[in-house]
Amino acid sequence: MSTGLSRVYPLIGLFSGYVIVLLFNPVRVPLRDGFRCVLRYKRVWLTFVLLGFAYFAFQFSTFTPIQSTADVDLTQIVSMANWHWPTFMEIWREAPLPALEGVAGIFDNATTTYPLSAIAAVLMLINWRGLHGALVRALQKRFHFWGYLVYLIVLLSAVAALSKPIIYWALPLWGGLLPEQGVLQVSASVDAVAFIFEYLFGVYIQVYLIAVCFAWIRGLSFEEGELFRFGMRRFSYVLEWAGIVVLVGFLIVRLPLLLAYFMNIPDVLDYLPIERVLMCGLIIAFSSVQISLALHNETLREAIRAHREFIRNNLSRFGWFLLISGIHFFFLTTADAIMRGAIADRLVAMIIWKSIFVFLRGFITGWLLASWVCLFRRGETGHVYQQAWIEY
Numbered sequence: 001m002s003t004g005l006s007r008v009y010p011l012i013g014l015f016s017g018y019v020i021v022l023l024f025n026p027v028r029v030p031l032r033d034g035f036r037c038v039l040r041y042k043r044v045w046l047t048f049v050l051l052g053f054a055y056f057a058f059q060f061s062t063f064t065p066i067q068s069t070a071d072v073d074l075t076q077i078v079s080m081a082n083w084h085w086p087t088f089m090e091i092w093r094e095a096p097l098p099a100l101e102g103v104a105g106i107f108d109n110a111t112t113t114y115p116l117s118a119i120a121a122v123l124m125l126i127n128w129r130g131l132h133g134a135l136v137r138a139l140q141k142r143f144h145f146w147g148y149l150v151y152l153i154v155l156l157s158a159v160a161a162l163s164k165p166i167i168y169w170a171l172p173l174w175g176g177l178l179p180e181q182g183v184l185q186v187s188a189s190v191d192a193v194a195f196i197f198e199y200l201f202g203v204y205i206q207v208y209l210i211a212v213c214f215a216w217i218r219g220l221s222f223e224e225g226e227l228f229r230f231g232m233r234r235f236s237y238v239l240e241w242a243g244i245v246v247l248v249g250f251l252i253v254r255l256p257l258l259l260a261y262f263m264n265i266p267d268v269l270d271y272l273p274i275e276r277v278l279m280c281g282l283i284i285a286f287s288s289v290q291i292s293l294a295l296h297n298e299t300l301r302e303a304i305r306a307h308r309e310f311i312r313n314n315l316s317r318f319g320w321f322l323l324i325s326g327i328h329f330f331f332l333t334t335a336d337a338i339m340r341g342a343i344a345d346r347l348v349a350m351i352i353w354k355s356i357f358v359f360l361r362g363f364i365t366g367w368l369l370a371s372w373v374c375l376f377r378r379g380e381t382g383h384v385y386q387q388a389w390i391e392y
Contacts, residue, residue: 018327027320027371030378034371037216038363044209045366051111051205052358058115060351086341094337095330097273102329102365103322104280106372107287108245109202110365117198118165121158134229138236150239157197164194181261188261192254196246203242206369207235207294213373214295237293240300241286249279284322287311291376314379321375328364332357 022028038044105111113120124132135154139147167190208231215222222230253275260268288310292303311318336357343349 018331021327022324025320025324026317027324027375030321030375031324031367031371033217033374034213034367034369037213037370037374038366040216041212044212044370045363047205047209047362048111048365049359049362051113051116052362053355054116055112055114056354056358060354083342084344086338088334088338091334091337091341095333097276098333099326099329100280101276102333102361103325104283105365106325106368107290108283109199109206110369111202111205113198113202113205114161114194115165117161117194117201120201121162121197124158125162129225129228131228131232134232135236138233139239142236142239150243154197154200157193157195157200160190160193161197161201164190185261188258192250192258195250195254199246199249200239200242203238203290204231204235206290207231207238209366209369210234210291210294210373213370214377216370217374217377234294237297238290241289241293241303245279245283248282252278287318288376291373295376310376310379314375317375317379321372325368328368332361332364 022031025031102110124135127133136147136151139151141147143150167187208228211227211231211234215227253272256265256268256271256275259265286304286307288307289300289303292298292306292310293300296303296306298306339353339357340350343353
């Protein structure tokens with residue numbers, strides 16, 4: 001009994017501290033408003049759940065094939081008491097980097113869009129709900145002649161994103177046509193180009209969801225198709241900053257991995273965690289640039305200037321928001337690492353846990369994104385905003 005209590009007491013203390021921090025912090029009102037927003041517009045968090053579950057289904061079907069009926073034995077769950085549960089000290093190194101990327105995603109691109117990005121590429125090419133036309137007109141208006149060059153890059157990356165799953169599934173057939181190294185080089189090159197569309201599609205989703213949250217803040221009604229097109233128009237303003245993030249990410253993360261297929265680059269994967277930390281640092285350092293461009297007609301220079309002003313006036317509250325976000329993602333990734341360590345190769349248990357994990361991560365991400373929109377709006381309007389609740 002004493003051993004069981006010794007494990008329960010720290011959890012009770014941890015949960016109590018979490019509740020106290022959540023209820024008594026300077027950003028509790030934006031967090032509350034963000035929670036009310038995701039309850040009103042469930043698409044904000046269900047979008048992340050859908051994308052996360054699609055990626056999990058792809059990974060599971062690709063890398064975890066079911067070999068026999070023993071793999072789907074439901075007694076795996078009943079025997080949870082006999083699992084080997086890793087301690088925090090055994091898994092803590094797996095949590096900080098994914099948690100940091102979760103926090104950075106709130107200000108940039110909060111989810112992996114593959115493999116649904118291939119479907120999105122098809123929908124864009126067939127001008128679903130007029131999005132293709134809206135993109136062309138927005139790019140022409142925003143960038144004039146250079147808009148056609150941007151459009152060409154988006155179009156080529158969309159074709160690569162569409163080709164990526166086809167090339168992947170055709171890899172076994174290529175074995176007799178190309179040498180193994182050539183197959184890897186072609187697939188890696190297509191993957192690198194497809195990354196551009198996958199990232200930009202994620203940014204578009206983020207801008208669209210920011211627009212949904214902003215409409216809730218302002219009490220605006222909207223027609224769904226028009227909001228999609230509005231998100232595309234606002235996406236054209238965010239595109240300049242997104243292009244910088246794509247370029248930096250490609251140069252310091254994707255390019256070394258791609259070149260490793262063509263030349264000998266020793267220990268290329270050892271530098272990947274550092275590169276991911278640098279990308280997170282860049283995004284957090286310019287955290288409000290994306291949302292500022294999404295909500296205002298301004299240039300990138302003006303958005304960076306507005307970001308400096310926002311941070312100077314709201315440094316304490318922004319720091320608290322980072323802390324609260326970091327706590328949630330750290331707890332979530334820690335729980336994931338512990339569960340994966342305990343589950344091991346039990347497929348049924350892994351499917352159930354990953355479904356729960358995707359649901360929790362999607363809800364937390366949607367809630368924090370909505371809270372970030374509320375915090376940004378509050379920081380912009382100051383005391384006037386603080387005097388009234390946000391109306392539905």
